[in-house]
Amino acid sequence: MTQTARLYGSSLYELAAEEQLTDVLMEQMEEVRQLFRENPEYVKLLGEPSIPGEKREELLEQAFGGQAQRYLVNFLKLLCQRDLMREYSGCCQEFRRRYNEDHNIAEALVTSAVVLDETQMAALKTKLEKISGKQVLLTQKTDPKVVAGLRVELEGRQLDGTVQGRLSEMSKKLNEVIV
Template sequence: MSLVASKYARALFDVAVDKDQLDEIFSDFKTATDLFSSEKKFMDLMLTPSLNTGEKKGILMRSLESLSNQYVKNYLMILMDKNRFEDIFDIYEAFRKLCNEHKNLVEARVLTVIPLDETLRIALEENLAKRFNKKVILENEIDKSILGGAVVYVGDQIIDGSIKNQLSQMKKQVNNLRLH
């Protein structure tokens, strides 16, 4: 993550905490970045050098009328004025991390062959919460290539309990036996 993204994210985070609007600002900032992510042509338009900043800001404001938080709208205008709009996704990621730290949350992703049932998902969240001493937000993704079991990603840690990994480990052990 760039220093620019960290600084801009910290500025928005400080305002959100100071104004006691962290959830509202996070929600609106996420809505805006989701729009830019899903509408590539819109993002390309915002980065087009042939449009002047005033025109871009007008288009941006009309497109984001649904946002309720004025701080987010002002923040996006500042990014446009400072020619930092291309950094918005990195800024959002840095902002999201600051929010999670502030709320003592950790995001986890679990890969399984079939969707986790609710009971198992809750049990996994509770076990991860104990292990990391944080509230866990768990996202389940389907990946048939793991064959069975689960692979859990929490931050930069990986907990691999997949059948694919177990078979790979067994193969290494057999190959090591052959060498001796």
């Protein structure tokens, strides 16, 4: 994430917090982010220098004006005016980071070889909430390279309970003993 994305995302968050719109704006920002991912040619169009700025802003107004919160529409127009649409995803990340910080939320990514069922996910979430002392938003990812066990990323820490991770740790300890 760039410094520009941090600055803009943080500024929008401060405005949203002041207006008590953080929940609404975060949800809408993620929806717009997903739309941009699904339609990269639209984002390219918004950054096209041969199209006058007013026309690009008009496109944003037509697309989001009647549906999105006014602050978000104006934020998108501002990014468009300053040729910063490529920074939108980073702005969303910063907005979410500030939101999570203010609401005592930690995001965690669990990687396993197979999809975990609801009971397993609930048990893992409970354990991670105990470790972090925060409410945990758990995202699941499967990776066939993980033969057995789980790998969890939580607040920048990696908790590796995979067979591969354990074998690697044992190998490291054996090498320390032999040397």
